[in-house]
Amino acid sequence: MTQSYKAGIIGVGSVLPEKRLTNSQLECMVETSDEWIIKRTGIKERRIIDETVPLYKMAAIAATRAIEDAGLQPSDIDLIIATTVTPDYITPSLSCLVQKEIEAANAVAFDVSAACTGFIFALQTARQFIENRTYKNILIVSAEALSRATDYKDRKTCVLFGDGAGAAVLGTVEDGTGIESTIIGSIGSKGDVLTLPFLYTNQADIQNRNEGKTQVIWMDGSEVFTFASRIMGKVCQNVADNVGVTMDDIAYIVPHQANMRILQNAAKRLNISMDRIYSNLENTGNISSASIPVCIDEMHSKGLIKKGDKIIIVGFGGGLTYGASLLTWSKDD
Ligand SMILES: CC(C)(COP(=O)(O)OP(=O)(O)OC[C@H]1O[C@@H](n2cnc3c(N)ncnc32)[C@H](O)[C@@H]1OP(=O)(O)O)[C@@H](O)C(=O)NCCC(=O)NCCS
Structure with a gap:
């Protein structure tokens, strides 16, 4: 072999x-x-x-x-x-x-x-x-x-x-099994809707924040919301199309946990029921890049994903950046 x-x-x-x-x-x-x-x-x-x-x-x-x-x-x-x-x-x-x-x-x-x-x-x-x-x-x-x-x-x-x-x-x-298809993308031109300055701050960074405290996250919530709701559905569909599968073949979508309404909007676009969109948002809030691997670990511990299951992980956020990956689960229980 x-x-x-x-x-x-x-x-x-x-x-x-x-x-x-x-x-x-x-x-x-x-x-x-x-x-x-x-x-x-x-x-x-x-x-x-x-x-x-x-x-x-x-x-x-x-x-x-x-x-x-x-x-x-x-x-x-x-x-x-x-x-x-x-x-x-x-x-x-x-x-x-x-x-x-x-x-x-x-x-x-x-x-x-x-x-x-x-x-x-x-x-x-x-x-x-x-x-x-x-x-x-x-x-x-x-x-x-x-x-x-x-x-x-x-x-x-x-x-x-x-x-x-x-x-x-x-x-x-x-x-x-394993990683079947991944898409990653960046829209740097829209990056100013979600910022966390470090050693340099411009006037907009200062004006957007309370009391000149600049090393904190600032966000235009509704802009980020619209971007996230649109991109999540689109990029999930794209990775599925790349592999030639439909949403019916997907056991779970495992999204970045930002806002339940974003997940609901994407579920509607994909015509997939919310019980196949994994979420732990209620108890964790948004933990940025940690949210997807924390969800995968929880799902694995709960026995929700079995060898051979197809899952799509999907994320979006600052940069702006987005991405999705379709995986066929390779681990035994
Ligand atoms: C931040 C977010 C929850 C705000 O929800 P929203 O429904 O869009 O609310 P809006 O920003 O339109 O604000 C509506 C009103 O609620 C108020 N509001 C905002 N936060 C509030 C809070 N925590 N409690 C009570 N009222 C609040 C606003 O001040 C506004 O009041 P106004 O109309 O008097 O100005 C939502 O935009 C969101 O989740 N955005 C995406 C965030 C995200 O995913 N970021 C990370 C991406 S990785």
């Missing part, structure tokens, strides 16, 4: 912080209500990282779980790709910090920056290295501490975001 060089997910892991921030707690912080937040977003609570814990520690927990789930040791990992919009440091990168923490001494490590679509961009990058036989085992770790970049005086954003980390190990999988 010839060796397959098809790339697929062979291990998953995730972690959410213990501390919860509920809608009723937010009612005491800004002028909002539990009813408004649930009706307009679907979110009830988010998890918040302890202020003494660096992001890379949380990322390392998710990474270790994914490596164990793959039946590997950290020393087996050839490449680590990390994604985050809230790194502890610009340098060392999150991937290098995770490498040190988990003692993956044989790995090359770098970060990919694509905001909430980061996991899909990393997956597409990792896939190339496996299929061209450069690397065998690749760890993708997506970790976010959005509570550190949220203005808790801005009711338009502070109700949305939470913290968490998810990871996946990619390796070679049986033919007929």
Whole structure:
């Protein structure tokens, strides 16, 4: 039998912080209500990282779980790709910090920056290295501490975001399974509708934020909402068309968890029922690039996806960026 060089997910892991921030707690912080937040977003609570814990520690927990789930040791990992919009440091990168923490001494490590679509961009990058036989085992770790970049005086954003980390190990999988089709895209010309400045800020960045506090997320919510609702349905349909399957062949769509109404709009466009759109938004809020791998790990733990099932993961976010990948699940239960 010839060796397959098809790339697929062979291990998953995730972690959410213990501390919860509920809608009723937010009612005491800004002028909002539990009813408004649930009706307009679907979110009830988010998890918040302890202020003494660096992001890379949380990322390392998710990474270790994914490596164990793959039946590997950290020393087996050839490449680590990390994604985050809230790194502890610009340098060392999150991937290098995770490498040190988990003692993956044989790995090359770098970060990919694509905001909430980061996991899909990393997956597409990792896939190339496996299929061209450069690397065998690749760890993708997506970790976010959005509570550190949220203005808790801005009711338009502070109700949305939470913290968490998810990871996946990619390796070679049986033919007929693995990553079937991926699309990634960027619309840099529209990037100013969702920003998180770092070392440089322009006048618009300052004007958009409260009290000149610039290192926080600002968003034109309705622009992002319209973009996300349209792109999610379109890109899911495109990856399915590329493989020649219909939505009836898809066990689950696993979207970036931003707003329940975005997921409902996309479900309507795709003519697919909401029970095939996985969501944990109610309990996590939006955890940017970590949301998709956290969902995949939850679904795997709950036994919702079986070997041979087709799923579409789909993301959208800052940049603007978007992407989707159709996978045939390769793992046994
Ligand atoms: C942010 C978001 C929830 C706002 O919901 P919306 O229905 O579009 O609400 P709008 O922004 O139109 O605001 C409607 C009103 O609600 C108010 N409002 C906004 N946030 C509120 C809150 N937390 N509580 C109560 N009222 C709120 C607004 O101030 C506005 O009041 P006004 O009409 O008096 O000015 C929604 O736009 C959204 O989810 N956008 C996409 C966000 C996203 O996915 N971002 C990440 C992408 S990765």
